[in-house]
Amino acid sequence: MTTILVVDDEERIRSFYYRLLASEGYRVEEAENADEANDILKSEPVDLVLLDFRMPGANGGDLCEVIKLFHQRVKVIVASVYPVTEQKKRVPGAEEYYDKSRGISELFSKIKSVLLGPELEP
Amino acid sequence: MKLRSVRFKVSVLYTSVLGAILLVYSLMLYFNLGYSLSRAIDSDLRKKVLEIEETTNLYSQAFDTTEEKDVVSVRRALHINEMADREAFQWPSVRKIDQSWRYRIQALGIKHDYVVVYSSSGEVLETSQNVDEELLPILKALFHTTLKGKTTIRDFDSKEYRLRIITHPLYRGANIRYIFQIATPTEAHQLLLKTKMRLILISIPVFLLFTSFLGSFFVLRVFDPVMEITRAARQISYRDMGKRVELKHADDEIKSLVDAFNDMIWRLEKSFRHIDDFSSNVAHELKTPLAIIRGELEVSLRKERTAGEYQKSIGIAIEEVQRVLKTINDLLLLAKLDYRTEVFAFEPVELNEFMQEIYEQSKLIAAGKKIEIGIKAAEQPLTINANKLHLRRLFFNLIDNAIKFTPREGKVEIALERRHKEARVSVRDTGVGIPAEDLPRIFERFFHVDRTNEAPSTNGLGLSIVQSIAKIHNGVVNVESEPGKGTVFTVSLPLL
Known part of the structure; x- marks a missing residue:
């Protein structure tokens, strides 16, 4: 089963994505900050990280770098309410970027395309 | 010329x-x-x-x-x-x-x-x-x-x-x-005499012509830095605030002008950045609830759900709508407190009595979390000039915060005292406290202290409002905190 780790400091957002992704059949893990996320990444098999970068403590950018260094197999989708262009500026190196205000079908299609991997893209 | x-x-x-x-x-x-x-x-x-x-x-x-x-x-x-x-x-x-x-x-x-x-x-x-x-x-x-x-x-x-x-x-x-x-x-x-007169009539214009050229040259040299400043000022724009005037050898007067100019650019740059951050924060604070509302509604539409699931989605949507409204109202209030202080009406208010009322109302909220709340009035009457509505808001915000960040069965205490020509009202809690490095920033708009899981999220405007309300009353708010032990907010207001 595909496991998605939702990293966000806002409990209400985590809970929304938890319900959303779980109902689509994904296994969902939650982390409140970068440290917690890192712990989960070390102990659990995670396929994809849905990452908010505006968090207290170590920010999403740092976490993304750590993932790219130590967990190369793990895909990252940066998800925040900032416009995608700004997200790319702040957290370079993620597979995909998602503006949270864009609706859930865009999120699902991005998750699917990232999980399928670049080799299958035309 | x-x-x-x-x-x-x-x-x-x-x-x-x-x-x-x-x-x-x-x-x-x-x-x-x-x-x-x-x-x-x-x-x-x-x-x-x-x-x-x-x-x-x-x-x-x-x-x-x-x-x-x-x-x-x-x-x-x-x-x-x-x-x-x-x-x-x-x-x-x-x-x-x-x-x-x-x-x-x-x-x-x-x-x-x-x-x-x-x-x-x-x-x-x-x-x-x-x-x-x-x-x-x-x-x-x-x-x-x-x-x-x-x-x-x-x-x-x-x-x-x-x-x-x-x-x-x-x-x-x-x-x-x-x-x-x-x-x-x-x-x-x-x-x-005639020769002398001729000498005068010829020499004065020649002399003046010469000095006016010379003077014009000197004035040009004096104004050189001004030209430099003008050039720099033309190059500075919203996109490129990094430009500064640099003068290799400037006289004192010009140097102080240049310094003042550079200083002004620096302040402009700071306030531009501030506006930038501010609008980015506003967008974040308003878009997050809207994203959630949209998500909930889309989820509901996606397929047939149970009545319970619909109720939950609608409940969340309403909660988020309230959150958006609160943020908008808070922002409007802050703008009014900062820029339109003349719209507020003031009247004499006796603080002991006033805080007693607030205390009674707060007891209900505190009871929900089993938090013990107390009040210690001052021995003498403390009368200040205040806008009742907003002063109430100030103390509700502080007490509400104290309750929010204090674990169950903690304590919140309100104390009043007279210090010289000031009335001091402190709100002390036994909550999680604020890390020392965050203390200087807590009154900033949209600033969030690292939250614990138990504390509900806020829009980061509450303490800004507290400070702005204190300001229109010519008062100040001080804060002392020890992480893990608690926080004291002290509001000092001038007595009538």
Whole structure:
């Protein structure tokens, strides 16, 4: 089963994505900050990280770098309410970027395309 | 050079001031020179006429004083130079006068002067040899328009002659015996004055022209940094605030201008960044609830759900709508508190009583979390000038925060006291506390302290509002905190 780790400091957002992704059949893990996320990444098999970068403590950018260094197999989708262009500026190196205000079908299609991997893209 | 440039104005100003000074100074020198020259001529004329008079008298004494011999004396005094030695008297006393008079004539320079001697009735008795047919009528005419009784000096100007003339009577007892008239040519002096005037009229414009060029050059140098600042100012824009004016060698005044300018750019840059951050924060704070609402609604539409699931989604959506509204209202309130303080009405408020009311209302909220809340009033009444609605909001925010960040069964205590001319209200909690590094920033808009899981999320405006309300009451808010032990907010408000 595909496991998605939702990293966000806002409990209400985590809970929304938890319900959303779980109902689509994904296994969902939650982390409140970068440290917690890192712990989960070390102990659990995670396929994809849905990452908010505006968090207290170590920010999403740092976490993304750590993932790219130590967990190369793990895909990252940066998800925040900032416009995608700004997200790319702040957290370079993620597979995909998602503006949270864009609706859930865009999120699902991005998750699917990232999980399928670049080799299958035309 | 443009007419409205400072350079032009400065040039015109100092050139005209300099011109005026030079002109006044030169004219002063010129007229002073003219005056001194006439004084010198006058004193010469007086000396000459007195010496002729004296010599005439000496001759008269030597010859004896009959009227006829007096004329001889005058003639001798006037013509001694033309007389050959053989005409000289062998008379020793006269010879002695002759010798000294010859010498004096040389010294006085009478040779070039025109001398006429008149009788008391105005007839010409004798003239010096150089007085010709042409000049004599002029001198006679002048003589007849002159007062006879005393010594007078006047000028005569015509094409041929420029003269200064002295008329001097010679008395014998109470009666006028002769009248001497000596006219001295003043062409040399006039020429000198004319040359001086020409020099003045030519040199001043040349001088002014030169200094105005020189001055213009200096002004240009002084304004060089101003040009530099102008160039820099043109290059600075919202996109590129990094530009600063750099001057290698600037004078103190210009340097302070440059510093002030750079400082202003720095402040602008800071406030631009602040606006940038602020709007980004506003967007984040408003878009997050909207994203959740949209998500919930889309999830509900995606497929058939149970009634419970719909209720949950609608509940969350309403909660998020309230959150958006609260953020918008808070922002509007902050704008009003910051920029439109005149809209708030103030009235005297007794704080002990006022806080008692707030305390009663807070008890209900605290009870939900089993938090013990207490109040300690001050011993004396504390009356301040306040806007009740917003002051209530200030303390509700503080107490609400205290309850939010205090774990179950903790304590919140409100205390009032009078300190000098201030009323102090403190709200103390036994909550999670605020890390020292966050303390200076907690009043910033949208600043979030690291939250624990238990504490509900806020929009980060509550404490900004607290501070802004304190400010419109001329008060301040201080905070002390120890992580893990608790936090004290103290509001100090001036007493009436």
